[in-house]
Amino acid sequence: MGGIETETFMLLGVLLALGAGALSFLSPCVLPIFPAYLSYITGISVKELQGTRSTKIRGRLLTHSFFFLLGVSLVFISLGIGASFLGQFIQKLLFGDAGLLIQRIAGIFIIVMGLFVAGWLNITFLMKEKRMQYKKSNVSYLGTFFVGTGFAAGWTPCIGPIFGSILLLAASNPSQGIFYTIMYVIGFAIPFLLLTFFLGSTKWIVRKSNVIMKVGGILMIGMGIVLFSGQLSRVTEFLLDLVEGTWLSKLG
Numbered sequence: 001m002g003g004i005e006t007e008t009f010m011l012l013g014v015l016l017a018l019g020a021g022a023l024s025f026l027s028p029c030v031l032p033i034f035p036a037y038l039s040y041i042t043g044i045s046v047k048e049l050q051g052t053r054s055t056k057i058r059g060r061l062l063t064h065s066f067f068f069l070l071g072v073s074l075v076f077i078s079l080g081i082g083a084s085f086l087g088q089f090i091q092k093l094l095f096g097d098a099g100l101l102i103q104r105i106a107g108i109f110i111i112v113m114g115l116f117v118a119g120w121l122n123i124t125f126l127m128k129e130k131r132m133q134y135k136k137s138n139v140s141y142l143g144t145f146f147v148g149t150g151f152a153a154g155w156t157p158c159i160g161p162i163f164g165s166i167l168l169l170a171a172s173n174p175s176q177g178i179f180y181t182i183m184y185v186i187g188f189a190i191p192f193l194l195l196t197f198f199l200g201s202t203k204w205i206v207r208k209s210n211v212i213m214k215v216g217g218i219l220m221i222g223m224g225i226v227l228f229s230g231q232l233s234r235v236t237e238f239l240l241d242l243v244e245g246t247w248l249s250k251l252g
Helices: 003-026 031-042 046-050 055-093 099-115 141-153 159-172 174-197 199-207 209-229 232-251
Strands: none
Touching: 003 031, 003 141, 003 159, 003 209, 031 046, 031 055, 031 141, 031 159, 031 174, 046 174, 055 141, 055 159, 055 174, 055 209, 099 159, 099 209, 159 174
């Protein structure tokens, strides 16, 4: 890859990772149980959460959410590091010629997972719940942290396929793999924290979750096609023309 093409690949990877993180949180197997998770880690009833909340309760919610996300991040970033090392190992094993191969495998995987996420492909084994169960005996930040690790390690039906795409992307570009994983975590954390603060918006987003998943699936399919077909250079030229055209119009 040339310098500009590599930078564009990184940009597309970052955008995909951020979007994938947000899509994972907004998926039908995470978002609907979000209030129950908040209730579980904070000890505040769902009814209280959905009612008027004081500044103290908001602070408690956000603090517990932060520790929950730390647990989630630990697992996701560890997996990202593992995928990056695996990608480096494969490239060394094949004398550095594996990058394009892994990139094309990632493209196929992302296309298939995009079809699955959008609801156009049924993959039975991905629909089985595998989330680790963790019994939280009392409300504590340490307990909340371990609930986060259990949640992330469990491969819930929607998070597994989406995050798997990011892991393959990390393996195809090992030097940036950890960065992609961090972007995924940020993409997951932003809507999590926003909806923790504005919990009343959850019901509206749940109603729109099918549309959100279809749009997300279409974007994943598009990214997968770009990776597999090797049309990154054309995408690069298009983005450069778009940016240059925007700047020229502003200067003019």
